[in-house]
Amino acid sequence: MNADWYPLSDAPPFPAAGYAALADDLADILGTRNDVLLIQAEAVVALEAVAQSLAQSPTQSPGRPGIRALNIVTSLYGRWFGGWLRRAGAEVVDLMAALPGQPVTAAEVEQALSGGRFDLVAVVHAESAYGILNPLPEIAALVRAHGALLVVDAVASVGGHALAVDDLGVDVAVIGPQKSLGGQAGVSALSISDRAWGRVAPAGEAPSILSLADQRDQWLKTGRGMLPGTPSALEFHALAQTLRRVKAEGIAALQDRHHHAATAARAGARALTGRAWVAPDQASNLVTAAALPDGLTAAQVLAAAAPGHALSAGVGPGGEGLIRLNHTGARASLPVVLGDLAVLGRALAAAGYRADVGAALVAAERAANADRSA
Structure with a gap:
C-alpha cells in the first residue's frame, strides 16, 4: 500500500446541508414524493429496521400478536426479511416460488392473498442470487386491491430496472448504492409513504438505528440537517459522487x-x-x-x-x-x-x-x- 495515500483519514466533513440534497436526489431516482430516510449502514440494516418498525401495530396492546404479513421468498434475502418480521412479533406467511431459484407469479400471489387478511406484503424486486425478476407491477396492483402495505427490497433493482414508487403504490422501498447505481455499500436509504408512517411503531426510550420513528423524529422533524449520531463523512461523500454520476448519465x-x-x-x-x-x-x-x-x-x-x-x-x-x-x-x-x-x-x-x-x-x-x- 502507498504510505503517502490517506483518503480514509483525510476526508473532509460532509456538510450538514448536504444530507437533504442526497435524499432529494434519491427521491427523484425512485420517482417518489414520499419521505426518504438515509440509513448509516448497509442495506441489510435498513431492511431489518423496516421489519422491526412495521411488525408491531402502533396501537398494539401488550401480549397481542403483531401484524399479519405475506412474505414472498425467492431467495435468502426474502427468508431473512421474514425472520426479522417474526423476531419483532409479526405473524408471517411465507410464499415460496414453485421451483427453487424461480420468480413468483402474480397468480401465486393472488391465491395467497385470498387466504385471509394481510397487513403487509414484502417482496424482493430483482434477485442477484439467481438473476431473476419478480413481477412487481402485478404484485403491487394485487396488494393495493387487498389494502395491505407493500414493502419492496429494491437494493439490486434500483438503477437497473424501472422503479416508479409512487405510480406503483410502493409504501416502503429500500435501496442501496452498491449495485446498479455503481456506488459503495456503506450507506443505504428508504422511501416511506404516509400510509406506512401511520403503521410505524413509536419511538422508544433510547434511539435506535432499527427504529424508523427515531429516524423521523431526529432528522425529518428537525429540518433534515445533520444526521443523528456520528455520520461517516467518507461514505456520504462517496454517495454524493455516485449520485452525481447517475444524474450525469440519466x-x-x-x-x-x-x-x-x-x-x-x-x-x-x-x-x-x-x-x-x-x-x-x-x-x-x-x-x-x-x-x-x-x-x-x-x-x-x-x-x-x-x-x-x-x-x-x-x-x-x-x-x-x-x-x-x-x-x-x-x-x-x-x-x-x-x-x-x-x-x-x-x-x-x-x-x-x-x-x-x-x-x-x-x-x-x-x-x-x-x-x-x-
Missing part, C-alpha cells in the same frame, strides 16, 4: 445500459449452454443466470475457469445448476459481457462440455445491437 440511460448488457448476456449464455434459466421477461438486468447442461455443476465449471474470473454460482437451493454473469453498475457494458462469456465458454470446454465460444459472442453482439435499435 436514470433512463442507466437502465437502458443495464438492459442492453443483460440482453447480450442472455443471448450469449443460451448459445453456450443451449438453455435459459428463466424467460427474458423474468430475468434481472443485473445478473444473468447461465443454466448449466445436465451433468455439470457450478463448482466444476468454476474450478475449470481461468484465475481472476468474475463468474459465480447461484446462491441458495438450485444455485449449483447455474453460473452467474455479473453486469451490474460499471460492469453493465458489452465488452465486460463478452469477456465473461468467453471465460465461461472456455471453462465449459475445460470441464468437458463442447461450447462454441465464437457463436456465443456473435449472438451476444447481435442481441445487443438489436436491443439498441428497438
Whole structure:
C-alpha cells in the first residue's frame, strides 16, 4: 500500500446541508414524493429496521400478536426479511416460488392473498442470487386491491430496472448504492409513504438505528440537517459522487445500459449452454443466470475457469445448476459481457462440455445491437 495515500483519514466533513440534497436526489431516482430516510449502514440494516418498525401495530396492546404479513421468498434475502418480521412479533406467511431459484407469479400471489387478511406484503424486486425478476407491477396492483402495505427490497433493482414508487403504490422501498447505481455499500436509504408512517411503531426510550420513528423524529422533524449520531463523512461523500454520476448519465440511460448488457448476456449464455434459466421477461438486468447442461455443476465449471474470473454460482437451493454473469453498475457494458462469456465458454470446454465460444459472442453482439435499435 502507498504510505503517502490517506483518503480514509483525510476526508473532509460532509456538510450538514448536504444530507437533504442526497435524499432529494434519491427521491427523484425512485420517482417518489414520499419521505426518504438515509440509513448509516448497509442495506441489510435498513431492511431489518423496516421489519422491526412495521411488525408491531402502533396501537398494539401488550401480549397481542403483531401484524399479519405475506412474505414472498425467492431467495435468502426474502427468508431473512421474514425472520426479522417474526423476531419483532409479526405473524408471517411465507410464499415460496414453485421451483427453487424461480420468480413468483402474480397468480401465486393472488391465491395467497385470498387466504385471509394481510397487513403487509414484502417482496424482493430483482434477485442477484439467481438473476431473476419478480413481477412487481402485478404484485403491487394485487396488494393495493387487498389494502395491505407493500414493502419492496429494491437494493439490486434500483438503477437497473424501472422503479416508479409512487405510480406503483410502493409504501416502503429500500435501496442501496452498491449495485446498479455503481456506488459503495456503506450507506443505504428508504422511501416511506404516509400510509406506512401511520403503521410505524413509536419511538422508544433510547434511539435506535432499527427504529424508523427515531429516524423521523431526529432528522425529518428537525429540518433534515445533520444526521443523528456520528455520520461517516467518507461514505456520504462517496454517495454524493455516485449520485452525481447517475444524474450525469440519466436514470433512463442507466437502465437502458443495464438492459442492453443483460440482453447480450442472455443471448450469449443460451448459445453456450443451449438453455435459459428463466424467460427474458423474468430475468434481472443485473445478473444473468447461465443454466448449466445436465451433468455439470457450478463448482466444476468454476474450478475449470481461468484465475481472476468474475463468474459465480447461484446462491441458495438450485444455485449449483447455474453460473452467474455479473453486469451490474460499471460492469453493465458489452465488452465486460463478452469477456465473461468467453471465460465461461472456455471453462465449459475445460470441464468437458463442447461450447462454441465464437457463436456465443456473435449472438451476444447481435442481441445487443438489436436491443439498441428497438
